[in-house]
Amino acid sequence: MFRDFKWSKTEKEIARKAFESAYHKECGVITARLRNMIARASEPSDIWRIHDYLSKQRRETDQKYDYRYSVLPMVFARLIREGWMTENDLRGLGEEKLGVIKSFLSL
């Protein structure tokens, strides 16, 4: 069961790096969208629309970026599917982990 996989020190480093990189990439897109929204803001309601947008993004990223080894293969599959990382970023992980990620991707 993938929830019980053992992660070596090297695997943890690879996982953490890929995870952080995806998180920064997604937050970069949120920031760009935010800059765009704020540049066009003119009415008070525009501010609260920005607030609604950030509330939604925060809720979603908090839920999505869950760095528990027991769920990481699922998280990685989702991040690959959404384009925040590629399988290449995970090179070096054990075959059993890559296999589970691939199986999630093919769902």
Added chain:
Amino acid sequence: MFRDFKWSKTEKEIARKAFESAYHKECGVITARLRNMIARASEPSDIWRIHDYLSKQRRETDQKYDYRYSVLPMVFARLIREGWMTENDLRGLGEEKLGVIKSFLSL
């Protein structure tokens, strides 16, 4: 009791105009601060700091900008004290209302 004041049509127009103008002024300051924060944002944590800031401002302005005639003199006194409007903006309101606002201001 000021909660039972009658507001004429003209008074309501003066009150609404002063209220909206103060709200737009305060939201303009929030927007300016927001632009400043986003211009300096570089880390994901900066985005969530912006979100925290907006959550606080939204809570505070929602609570502060309460357009019920029963509380309006109190609201106006607070807005004057905080610099979002002046007594001048309320010229045309009945003496009884201006008196109550002044008495709140002197508290």
